[in-house]
């Protein structure tokens with residue numbers, strides 16, 4: 001990346017702080033754009049901690065020019081609220097890297113980015129915001145990006161950082177595989193439990209049945225995923241620390257809106273569009289939506 005490339009990050013939460021810290025450690029600290037002002041960001045990891053000097057800016061009017069690369073790490077439920085940041089930071093020469101779950105980031109961000117190129121990513125690592133606003137990084141940071149020429153701006157920025165980046169020529173399949181993992185993690189919200197709950201035999205059975213439903217939707221949407229994927233995902237939860245949560249559970253426990261639509265609703269929506277039976281989604285999705293917002 002040229003020394004003059006400018007990098008901004010919107011949403012310095014669990015994932016945003018991890019990426020900001022990775023960039024800061026190699027002298028490429030991004031402009032920090034947030035909702036809540038913080039003097040600095042703190043990332044705790046297995047070997048220690050990284051402090052990213054602030055401030056976290058909270059007024060989009062302070063941005064004077066578009067940036068070359070903009071990481072977006074707000075929840076997908078918060079994209080519309082970032083419209084002013086995106087308008088100020090993006091033009092048609094900008095690359096926007098969505099550090100968000102789901103398979104719909106391009107569609108969701110496009111209306112806000114002034115013709116910039118939106119590149120989705122698969123974010124593989126768990127990170128938790130702690131009560132003191134520091135972030136606990138619980139695995140080695142790793143992203144997958146589509147193998148397209150514009151992704152170079154992202155791989156250059158993150159090259160040599162603690163965040164590994166892989167490129168995939170079949171990004172659709174990778175993104176859907178991650179979506180399946182996120183969809184079944186939604187069961188943690190309904191049980192109000194962390195990964196340890198998957199050690200119950202009946203939860204394993206429910207998870208496998210739901211994952212098979214998700215897999216059939218993924219395949220008609222163009223993902224090339226084998227029959228063994230549901231078992232592999234459940235095995236992953238069996239191996240995970242019993243206290244490992246998921247970002248949607250953290251949101252539920254903090255009484256924040258949930259990303260239920262992009263993680264679970266999407267399976268139901270696409271399944272119905274293709275005329276596929278989605279009986280488990282038809283139970284899970286209304287419950288997650290009701291847990292997110294509305295009366296009661």
Ligand SMILES: NC(=O)C1=CN([C@@H]2O[C@H](COP(=O)(O)OP(=O)(O)OC[C@H]3O[C@@H](n4cnc5c(N)ncnc54)[C@H](OP(=O)(O)O)[C@@H]3O)[C@@H](O)[C@H]2O)C=CC1
Pocket residue numbers: 010011012013014015016033034035036073074075076078081082085099100101123124125126127128129246247259
């Ligand atoms: N956490 C994880 O382990 C993983 C998360 N993901 C995905 O990554 C994405 C980000 O998740 P995560 O990091 O957990 O989310 P967080 O809630 O931890 O962080 C979101 C950040 O965005 C900020 N924000 C909210 N609204 C605005 C706004 N209008 N303008 C600027 N900043 C704003 C929040 O500020 P405030 O401090 O005020 O809330 C917060 O700093 C999600 O799509 C999630 O599904 C993917 C893989 C793993």
Ligand SMILES: CC(C)(CO)C(=O)C(=O)O
Pocket residue numbers: 101123124125126127181182185245246247248
């Ligand atoms: C932890 C992880 C990687 C898998 O569920 C995730 O995507 C999340 O918490 O949102």
